[in-house]
Amino acid sequence: MPENKVSILCTRPLNDKIIQKAAGRNIGIECLPFIETNPVLTIETKDLIDKLSGKKIAAVFTSMNALESVTRQLPCIPSWKIYCMAGITKELAIQFFGHQATVITAKNAAALAEEIIKEKEQEEIIFFCGDQHLPDLPEKLSQQHIPVKEMVVYTTMYTPSKIEKEYDGIVFFSPSAVHSYFSLNNSKEKQVFFSIGKSTTSAIQQYSNNLVITSDWPGKEQMADLVITYFSTLQPIQ
Numbered sequence: 001m002p003e004n005k006v007s008i009l010c011t012r013p014l015n016d017k018i019i020q021k022a023a024g025r026n027i028g029i030e031c032l033p034f035i036e037t038n039p040v041l042t043i044e045t046k047d048l049i050d051k052l053s054g055k056k057i058a059a060v061f062t063s064m065n066a067l068e069s070v071t072r073q074l075p076c077i078p079s080w081k082i083y084c085m086a087g088i089t090k091e092l093a094i095q096f097f098g099h100q101a102t103v104i105t106a107k108n109a110a111a112l113a114e115e116i117i118k119e120k121e122q123e124e125i126i127f128f129c130g131d132q133h134l135p136d137l138p139e140k141l142s143q144q145h146i147p148v149k150e151m152v153v154y155t156t157m158y159t160p161s162k163i164e165k166e167y168d169g170i171v172f173f174s175p176s177a178v179h180s181y182f183s184l185n186n187s188k189e190k191q192v193f194f195s196i197g198k199s200t201t202s203a204i205q206q207y208s209n210n211l212v213i214t215s216d217w218p219g220k221e222q223m224a225d226l227v228i229t230y231f232s233t234l235q236p237i238q
Contacts, residue, residue, distance in 0.1 A: 006231045009163065010171040011035075011181060018224045025228050030167075034180040036157045037130065039069035045153065046073050053078040058116070058123045060148070062109045062137065064089045066128040069153040071096045081123060083112055087219035107217050108197055113140035124149070131155045132176050134199050160184045168231070169194060171223060175203035182207040194227055 005026040011034045019029050052059075053074050061067045061084040077097060084093050086105045093103050104119070106112040113136065116125065125148040127138060133150075141148045158180035169192040172178050178200060187193070187208035194213050195201040201214045213230060215223050 006168045007165070008169045008171060008227055009165075009167040011177040012171070012173045012220070014220055014224065018221060022224060022228055025232055027228060027231055029171075029224075029227075032161060032163075034159055034161070034177045035174065036159050037065045037154050038157070039065075039072065039154050040152060041073070045151075048151065049073045049153075050075055052126060056080070056123050058083060058121045058125045060112065060116070060125060060127040060137065061085065061089055061093065062112065062127075062133065063130060063154075064092055065130060065154045067092050067096075070128050081121075083116055085109075085112065085218050087217065087222075089218070109134060109137040110140060113137045116141060117144050117146065121146070126151055128153045134175070136199070158183065167191065169227060171227065172196070172200050172204065173218075173220075173223070175200050178203035178207070192230065194223060194230075196223060 006028065008022070008027060008029045010029050010031045013031050013033060014029060022029050049070060053076055057080050059080040059082055061082070063085065067084065067089055080097065080101060082093050082097055082101045082103045084090055084103065084105055086107055090103060090105045104115050106115050125141070125146065127148050127150045129150055129152060131152050138148050138150060156176050158176070160180045160183045162184045166188050171194045173196045187210050192211050192213065193204050193208065195204055196215050196218055198214065201212050204212050213226055215226050
């Protein structure tokens with residue numbers, strides 16, 4: 001088989017379908033995670049989730065890690081109103097909570113906060129998050145005098161690796177992965193970075209002046225399509 005002309009490093013696992021799609025366009029994607037997430041499974045956290053399961057709350061999830069941590073500890077399917085990110089987080093929310101839940105989604109945390117503000121939520125708002133979450137959502141709600149309780153349900157640990165290969169492009173899905181990567185590596189000349197969200201792009205720009213192409217949507221497939229489109233046309237995507 002001919003070797004792929006373009007080599008990409010993705011800092012989060014991708015499914016075979018996405019990798020094969022890129023390979024069909026002579027783009028080889030190698031996956032190496034630069035962060036590790038772990039659910040918080042303490043007795044205190046379990047007790048709090050148990051208590052919340054019996055209440056009508058507005059549950060907010062901006063990551064699949066938070067959603068998976070909470071759902072694995074719930075004793076039953078609660079009557080919660082769900083606000084979450086689009087993509088895999090939304091898919092998992094529907095799978096667990098079912099269609100009886102009102103699932104309101106947005107492409108990023110700031111937009112999700114706007115949806116909560118528009119709804120004029122009456123239930124208690126619980127933001128299930130990680131220990132390194134960005135402040136966008138709680139800050140926006142606070143500006144509108146909307147109280148929100150933050151509950152850390154997973155932790156993030158850096159798992160950096162020294163990369164010797166010179167990739168044409170590197171894909172990042174979070175600021176944490178960016179900081180982990182650049183703790184041991186530098187950007188290479190003409191290397192292109194692909195980023196989900198403005199916060200991740202800002203993190204990359206702390207370390208490099210190279211081109212950064214930003215996706216506003218959190219899906220892995222959308223990110224892969226950005227990579228394919230860029231290297232197929234060799235033109236920056238606005």
